[in-house]
Amino acid sequence: MKRAVAGLLAAIALAARAEPVAFGLFGDTPYNDWERRQLPQMMAEMAAENLAFAVHDGDIKSGGSPCSDTVYVDIRGVFDAAAHPLIFVPGDNDWTDCHRRSNGSRDPLERLATLRETFFAGDESLGRRRLRLERQSADPAFAAYRENVRWQAGGVLFVGLNVPGSNNNWSGTTRDRGPSAEFVERSRATRAWLAAAFAHARERGLAGILLVIQGNPDLEGARDRDGKPNGYREFVDQLREATLAFPGQVVLVHGDTHYFRIDRPLRDRRGETIPNFTRVETYGSPTLGWVKGSADAADPRVFRFEARPYLPQ
Numbered sequence: 001m002k003r004a005v006a007g008l009l010a011a012i013a014l015a016a017r018a019e020p021v022a023f024g025l026f027g028d029t030p031y032n033d034w035e036r037r038q039l040p041q042m043m044a045e046m047a048a049e050n051l052a053f054a055v056h057d058g059d060i061k062s063g064g065s066p067c068s069d070t071v072y073v074d075i076r077g078v079f080d081a082a083a084h085p086l087i088f089v090p091g092d093n094d095w096t097d098c099h100r101r102s103n104g105s106r107d108p109l110e111r112l113a114t115l116r117e118t119f120f121a122g123d124e125s126l127g128r129r130r131l132r133l134e135r136q137s138a139d140p141a142f143a144a145y146r147e148n149v150r151w152q153a154g155g156v157l158f159v160g161l162n163v164p165g166s167n168n169n170w171s172g173t174t175r176d177r178g179p180s181a182e183f184v185e186r187s188r189a190t191r192a193w194l195a196a197a198f199a200h201a202r203e204r205g206l207a208g209i210l211l212v213i214q215g216n217p218d219l220e221g222a223r224d225r226d227g228k229p230n231g232y233r234e235f236v237d238q239l240r241e242a243t244l245a246f247p248g249q250v251v252l253v254h255g256d257t258h259y260f261r262i263d264r265p266l267r268d269r270r271g272e273t274i275p276n277f278t279r280v281e282t283y284g285s286p287t288l289g290w291v292k293g294s295a296d297a298a299d300p301r302v303f304r305f306e307a308r309p310y311l312p313q
Contacts, residue, residue: 018155018207020296024054024084024308027091027214027255028284030075031062035285039078042310046290047083052153053131054084054290057255057282058091058164058214067098067106072118076126079119085131087158088119090147091214091255092165099173108173109182120146136193145189150197155297156208156248159197161190163213165256168231183231191238198242207297208249211239216256219265219279240266243277249302251278258284260291262305280305288312 024046030036046054060075061067079086095115098106125131136148149160168187172180194211201209217232243250243266252266259281266277283289288310295303 018153018297020294020298021052021154022050022292022294023153023158024049024051024290025057025212025253025280025282025293026054026290027057027089027282028059028258029288030060031065031285035288036074038288038310038312040081041313042288042290043078043082045308045310046292049292051084051292053087053125053127054082055087055089055158055160055212055253057089057212057253059093059255059284060088060091061093062285063093063097064100064102065093066102066104067095067111068104069114069118072114076118079126080128082127083129084127085125085129086127087125087131087133087149087151087160087212089160089212089214090115090119090162090164092169094164096164096166096169096172108169116144116146120149136189139192142189142192145186145193148189148193150193150200152204152206154295155206156210156295156302157197157201157206159193159209159211161193161211161213162186163190163215163217163232163235165215167228168215168217168235170229170231179229179231187234190235194235194238194242198246201248202246206248208251208295208302209246210251210253210293210295210303212253214255216254216281217252219252236266240268240274243274244268246276249276249278251280251303253280253282255282255284257281258287260284260287260289260307262291278303283309 030039095108095112098108098111133149136142137146147162170183171178260283261281266274290308292306
């Protein structure tokens, strides 16, 4: 009992000390030359709202365009020009789908390695102002997974995970012969990083967790489809159980299906809505826009979100 009371008092003290923060969420852009030209202006609008940081939740190119070093370097330059710290979470267009002929028939694993070198080399965010990040690669058991990150702000924990579209790369380039070795190994890293995030938040008495992935994980069911295993089922099952056991608020941010929404689709085993869970899906091409979020450990809701559709000048 004494330990529980001490933990509660520590959490209250932490909430009192933590300053509220505002942040931006966007993704699935740019998909074409016009969107590429608009991107700096949209990011300037974000900067005008005094954000602590922004997160791009994947797909810095379309699914039918080349996976070239030139594209990666160009977008890295755009992100580095951001006035605020910027964190990037990779999507399927950025690596898993690069084997397509329209993408240049590139090796997805080689492209992922190049993404890691281009966007995730240091222990800080991108942007003109930098934010210190904790990377999963600090653990020798998961040394490859530099893109899996976390940081703390506003009395909550923010987490980025490489869980992309195209069924989480379940079959890789083997079509229906999977699961691919890449999927198996990355899923092991995902499980570990997700479990560590919830443990970290509980131990420190944080008021909430916000997770960012790229792929839409089918929170409404995560069912197998047409006899093909669903590559997100394990992730969703773990997320459900961790959320049910967590005393604070949990948010999952994703892109992939280009349908802006804020809802509560995750249900428990009895089919009832899990009240401390919220999903935010960001805007996506051809609709441009971003989501302004806030985190305040002293707010009973902890997280709040506002749509920011982009209107070209």
